[in-house]
Amino acid sequence: MSEEQIRSLERQFDEKIARDEKIEPKDWMPEKYRQTHIRQMSQHAHSEIVGMLPEGNWITRAPSLRRKVALLAKVQDEAGHGLYLYSATETLGISREEMYEQLHTGKAKYSSIFNYPTLTWADMGAIGWLVDGAAIINQVPLCNTSYGPYARAMIRVCKEESFHQRQGFEIMLKLANGTPEQKEMAQDALNRWWWPSLMMLGPTDDKSVHTEQSMKWKLKRKTNDELRQQFIDQTVPQADILGLTIPDPDLKWNEERQSYDFGEINWDEFWQVVKGHGPMNKERMKARVGAWERGEWVRDAAMAHAEKKQARKEKQAV
Amino acid sequence: MSTKNWPLWEIFVRSKNGLEHRHCGSLHAADSEMALENARDVYTRRNEGVSIWVVESKHITASNPENNGELFEPAQDKVYRHPTFYDLPDDVKHM
Numbered sequence: 001m002s003e004e005q006i007r008s009l010e011r012q013f014d015e016k017i018a019r020d021e022k023i024e025p026k027d028w029m030p031e032k033y034r035q036t037h038i039r040q041m042s043q044h045a046h047s048e049i050v051g052m053l054p055e056g057n058w059i060t061r062a063p064s065l066r067r068k069v070a071l072l073a074k075v076q077d078e079a080g081h082g083l084y085l086y087s088a089t090e091t092l093g094i095s096r097e098e099m100y101e102q103l104h105t106g107k108a109k110y111s112s113i114f115n116y117p118t119l120t121w122a123d124m125g126a127i128g129w130l131v132d133g134a135a136i137i138n139q140v141p142l143c144n145t146s147y148g149p150y151a152r153a154m155i156r157v158c159k160e161e162s163f164h165q166r167q168g169f170e171i172m173l174k175l176a177n178g179t180p181e182q183k184e185m186a187q188d189a190l191n192r193w194w195w196p197s198l199m200m201l202g203p204t205d206d207k208s209v210h211t212e213q214s215m216k217w218k219l220k221r222k223t224n225d226e227l228r229q230q231f232i233d234q235t236v237p238q239a240d241i242l243g244l245t246i247p248d249p250d251l252k253w254n255e256e257r258q259s260y261d262f263g264e265i266n267w268d269e270f271w272q273v274v275k276g277h278g279p280m281n282k283e284r285m286k287a288r289v290g291a292w293e294r295g296e297w298v299r300d301a302a303m304a305h306a307e308k309k310q311a312r313k314e315k316q317a318v
Numbered sequence: 319m320s321t322k323n324w325p326l327w328e329i330f331v332r333s334k335n336g337l338e339h340r341h342c343g344s345l346h347a348a349d350s351e352m353a354l355e356n357a358r359d360v361y362t363r364r365n366e367g368v369s370i371w372v373v374e375s376k377h378i379t380a381s382n383p384e385n386n387g388e389l390f391e392p393a394q395d396k397v398y399r400h401p402t403f404y405d406l407p408d409d410v411k412h413m
Contacts, residue, residue: 027383076363083360087344090326096346097323153343160364299348303322306349 017217022148025091033217036210037147038092039108040219042099045085046110049103050284052078054118055127063121070167071124077164081157088149104289112270113200115278122175122182122189128168130190130197130235136161137231138201141221169238176242183243190239191247198262199270201228207267232260326375327353329360331367339371350374 001009010030016023023029052075059075062068086096102108113131118124139161142154175186202208202224214220222230232251239246250263272278324346330339342361347353353372361367381389397403406413 024383026380073363076359080360080363083345084343087326090344095323299324300322302348302352303324306352309349 014216017146020144022151023146024148032213034092036213036217036219037150038089038094040214041085041089041092041147041150042094042102043109043111045082045089045099046103046108047114048078048082048085050110050114050288052082053284053287054114054116054280055124057118058121058124061121062124067124067171074128074164074167077160081153081160084153084156085150088153091149100292104285104292106276106285109274111200112273112278113196114284115273115280116192116196117280119192120185120189122172122185123193125168125171125175125186126189126193128164128166129172129238130168130193131200132161132164132168133235134197134200134231136165137227142219144218144221146218169242172242172244176244186242187244190244194247195265195269196273198228198231198265199267201231203267203270229259232262236260324348327357327372328375328378329353329357330371330373331357331361332369333366334368339369342366344375347372 009028013023013028013030013033023033055071055075055078059068059071062071086099089099090096099108103110118127136158139154139158143151143158145151145154172186172189175182177183205211205223205225208224211220211223215223236246236251248263250261252261253259254261273281276282325348326344327347327350328344329342331342332339345353345356345360347356350372353374354370357370357372362370393399
C-alpha cells in the first residue's frame with residue numbers, strides 16, 4: 001500500500017470514530033491503534049487476574065459465611081473479567097500465551113495498586129470501596145470506547161462491578177460502627193489505601209504520555225486529573241457517613257470550584273511501585289508464574305484426553 | 319512449555335426461551351464439553367442463560383469488511399422491497 005493510500009485510510013478511520021461508529025476486529029485499523037489497544041486491554045486483563053491475589057488471601061479467613069460467599073463471588077467475577085478482556089484482546093491478533101508471557105516476564109504491566117499487601121480484614125472493605133470505586137470511574141467511560149469487543153466486554157464488567165463496591169462499603173460500615181478496635185482497623189485500612197487509590201487513576205495530565213491519542217480513539221473520555229477529582233468528590237462524603245477521616249490534612253472543600261482541594265500525591269512512590277519496587281511486586285509475580293507452571297501438566301493432560309476422545313469417536317464412525 | 323495450547327471457542331447464549339442464541343464472547347478449552355462447562359462459569363454467573371452453544375472459532379467463516387460494498391450496498395437502492403414504496407389512498411384500511 002502506498003503512503004498516500006494509508007493516509008486516506010487513516011482519514012476515513014478517524015472520521016468513522018468521530019461519528020461514533022465502532023471498529024470491529026476485521027476492519028482495517030492503523031497499526032498504532034492495534035498496538036495501543038493490545039497494550040491497554042491486556043494490561044486491563046492482567047490487572048483483573050492479579051487483582052484476585054490480594055483478596056484471595058482473605059477468603060479462608062472471612063469473618064462470616066455472608067462475607068465469605070460475597071468475597072468468593074467477587075474474586076470469581078474478577079477471573080471472569082480477566083477472561084472477557086483476554087478474549088477481546090485476542091481479536092486483535094495476539095495469542096493468550098503471548099499475553100501471559102508478557103505478564104510473566106514483566107514486559108506487560110498491571111495496575112500498581114495490587115502490589116500493596118492486604119494486612120487485615122478491613123482491607124477487604126477498603127479495596128471494595130476505594131479500589132473498585134476508582135476502577136468503576138475509570139471503566140464506565142470505556143463502555144463507549146471505539147473498539148467494539150472492548151466496549152462490549154466493559155459493559156459486562158461494569159454491570160457486575162457495582163456489587164463489588166457496595167460489599168466493600170458494607171464491610172467498612174460494619175467495622176466503623178463496631179468496637180473501638182474495629183473502627184480503628186477500618187481507619188487504618190483507609191489510611192493505607194487512600195493514596196494508592198488516588199494514584200490508580202494514573203499520572204497527572206502533564207506527565208501522562210498517551211492521553212491525547214487515547215482521547216481521540218475514545219480509549220479515554222476524561223483526563224486522569226478529571227477522573228481523580230471526580231473520585232475524590234464522590235468519596236469524601238462517603239467517608240463522612242462512615243465517620244472515618246481521610247488521611248490528607250490539605251483536603252478542603254473549595255466553594256468556588258465546587259470541588260475538594262487535596263494534598264500532594266507522592267509520585268515517587270507511584271513510579272517506584274510501577275518499576276517493580278512495591279511491597280508485593282515479587283510476591284504477586286511469583287504467585288502468578290507459579291500457578292501457570294504448576295498448572296501445565298493439567299492443561300497438557302486435558303488436551304491429551306480431548307485428542308484421545310476425538311480419535312475414539314472418529315474410529316467408531318468409520 | 320506446553321506442547322499444545324487449548325483451542326479457542328465462540329460462545330452463544332440463549333437468555334430465555336423464545337429468544338435467539340446470541341454471541342457473547344469466547345474462551346479457551348480442550349474440547350467442546352469443557353468449553354460448555356467453562357462458558358457456564360464465565361458467561362452465565364447471574365442467570366444470563368438457559369442454553370449455551372459452543373463453536374470452535376476456526377469453524378466460523380466471516381465476510382471480509384473490504385467486500386462490504388459489493389455485499390451490502392446493492393440492498394440500499396431497492397426501496398421497492400419496503401411497504402412504504404407503494405402509493406395507496408388513505409382510506410384503504412388494514413394494509
